[in-house]
Amino acid sequence: MPLGASLKRVDAEAKVTGRARYTDDLSMPGMRYAKYVRSPIAHGLVTRIDTEKALQLPGVEAIFTYQDVPQHGFPTAGHAWSLDANKLDVADKQLLTGHVRHHGDGVAIVVACDLLTAEKAAMLVEVEYQELPVMTTAATALATGAPLLHGGESNLLKQHTLKGGDPDAVLAEADIRIEGQYQTQVVQHCHLEGVISYAYMDQMERIVIVSSTQIPHIVRRVVAQALDRPWSSIRVIKPYIGGGFGNKQDVLEEPMCAFLTWKLGGVPVKVELSREECFLATRTRHSFAVTGQIALTRDGTLQACSLDVLSNTGAYASHGHSIASAGGNKIAYLYPRVAFGYQAATYYSNLPNAGAMRGYGAPQVTFALECMIDEAAAQLGMDPLELRIKNVARQGDINPLNHKEIKSAGILECLLKGRELFDWDNRRAACLNQSGPIRRGVGVACLSYASNTYPVGVEIASARLLLNQDGTIHLQVGATEIGQGSDTVFAQMAAQTVGVPFSSIYVISTQDTDITAYDPGAFASRQSYVTAPAIYQAATELREKIIKHAAFMCGQAEWALEVVDGNVVLKHRPEKVLLSVKEVSMSAHYHQEVGGQIIAEVSCKTRSNPPAFGCTFVDLTVDIPLCKVTINKIINLHDSGQILNPQLAEGQVHGGMGMGIGWTLFEEMIIDEKSGIVRNNNLLDYKFPTILDLPDLDCAFIETYEPQSAYGHKALGEPPLISPAPAIRNAIWMATGVKIDELPLTPKTLYQHFALAGLVE
Secondary structure, eight states, X not given: OOTTSOOOOTTHHHHHHTOOOBGGGXXXXXOEEEEEEEOSSSSEEEEXXXXXXXXXXTTEEEEEETTSSOOSOBOOBOOOOOSSXXXXXOOOBOSSOSEEOSTTOEEEEEEESSHHHHHHHHHHOEEEEEEOOOOOSHHHHTSTXXXXXXXXXXSEEEEEEEEESOXXXXXXXXXXXXXXXXXXOOOBXXXXXXXXXXXXXXXXXXXXXXXXXXXXHHHHXXXXXXXXXXXXXXXXXXXXXXXXXXXXXXXXXXXXXXXHHHHTTTOOEEEEXXXXXXXXXXXXXXXXXXXXXXXXXXXXXXEEEEEEEEEEEETSOTTTHHXXXXXXXXXXXXXXXXXXXXXXXXXXXXXXXXXOOTTTTHHHHHHHHHHHXXXXXXXXXXXXXXXXXXXXXXXXXXXXXXXXXXXXXXXXXXXXXXXXXXXXXXXXXXXXXXXXXXXXXXXXXXEEEOSSOTTTSOOEEEEEEEEOTTSOEEEEESSOOSSSSHHHHHHHHHHHHHTXXXXXXXXXOOEETTTSOOXXXXXTTOHHHHHHHHHHHHHHHHHHHHHHHHHHHHTOOGGGEEEETTEEEETTEEEEEEEEHHHHHHHHHHOSSSOOOOEEEEEEEOOOOOOEEEXXXXXXXXXXXXXXXXXXXXXXEEEOBSOSOHHHHHHHHHHHHHHHHHHHHTXXXXXXXXXOOBSOOSTTTSOOOOGGGSOOEEEEXXXXXXXXXXXXXXXXXXXXXXXXXXXXXXXXXXXXXXXXXXSOOOHHHHHHHHHHTTSOO
């Protein structure tokens, strides 16, 4: 059976041989190139802008300033549209601005015949600014009398409270109460392919955009909003994409390239950001300040959890408060037998704009929660693994916030299997009572996550299957392949359900909003879960149509037939091949009287959202004088339901673990607190791990069966990133006795804390 097998990616050969065509490979004759004029300050007003010198440069075709673009705001977050006006994304972004709100904000853009000319011209545009106070922290942005970045009464974007039970009352009467304050940093996605798109106008004066985006259908809508055009007047094409990790779940440069081609009579115009611009002017991960409390009985029963989150969204809303909100919703499944409280607020500042990034708020809040669990274990004198085993979710538990039953939960089995594979007991015993400059520690941390955005978002997916004359099948889905391997598992789903070999399925990877039925895009670890029902229904319909025509051809009853391995057979005698699917298709296409091409198409909505679970075990060494951490062994274990393609799943986990290690030990956008200037907006000064910096990565799966899923599976894309950080922090604490409640755990951070603890001079 195709599902459950490590079948080769459908795009593997195209990518390794260079046949795959990305946005930058699809240049057009007469292409023009655009380059921004960006603010060198983090906050201020443009008082003078002079384009005369730049316009005199040969090859410059046009320059547009903030005064030339539409003056209404538009949203950029990659969320499905909502019929509830209260749920719509904040429309606070403009194509260009005279009120710069972060270092690198765009005030003008140059269009020229080539990129070098555009870059030279951009440097010739003269801009003067009236500098305004810079606000990079909550203390400054939310202070009384602080300058308002987007009007209103304050720089507070939004806040909310969630409660399940009465955590305050439980905390007040608790035997054991743990409190802590935790801080996470700003990081960038650093996907291999940068942000790039181009646009032109077709013969019907519609704007066509080719873009490296995770959300082509949402781009279509947002571009139309930005330019005040009908949604149908925009067409978006997504070729192969070289990674996104959530950055391209925002509408980035598509509105600008659409605006430019519109203003220049339809000529193709490309907007491609340099790596430096990606750091300044795309999206980052939100920094969180988390104040947490948990309550336990003396036997280690977790009774209450309360988290208070303050999220810095930077200069514009983007996904804004939904990140902080989602973090609380996603972790409520992990320890569900508690009174749960979650309060969150999101504020504007003069930092670069934060948006979606792999994990979507869960890594930040999980860091706080799992640090407190270890601190509780220490106070109780318990093994931190035993404390988690005692309290994690079981099948049948009820989520304290949404009151949904957990129908599949393998987190307990993940912890038990991890104990065995990692040899936790022996490794932990070897790390007790250490001294000296080099010490070992072990750590563990857990996670829960969701499989889509329902009921916050509308979860719609589509699938189209067309049977070709030779018996092969074209599969077209609205869901976007961005490197995660979704097209491959979609082909596996279709092959198994129709009853044909995997090699018979041809997946059309390019999404085109004129051709591809609606799907909001690649995010929320949703694609395999939400697209599966559409594929299952369409594949079932296609199989039934094949059987119907085969029954006509061979004079059998439809109920007596089945499709197996590309052949129509008798159900009670599957070894008896009556017809091949190819023969059925040829007859359907070319019979003189009956038939037609056999096609099935389904668009459907998913109204369930089961939790996925996982955990990380880590063994590391800390060189205290050098403030250096070396990971000796790390393993992730995951409950993602049925594993559809083990090799692809392992690749997802390894990639997430690498990002999690980078977030924990290496990565940080260094932003001057007073000026808001980004000091390391390049891949030389911004440190993230290469393959040489990562340890051997190990993973294992506990396969449960999720009954709400079309194929028994749950989310996997984002969870592997979430739990390495607290596991590493907990191991460093065990090794050194120093609790560090902030990220990243770089040598600089370790030195500061080790010095305060008297471990280094």
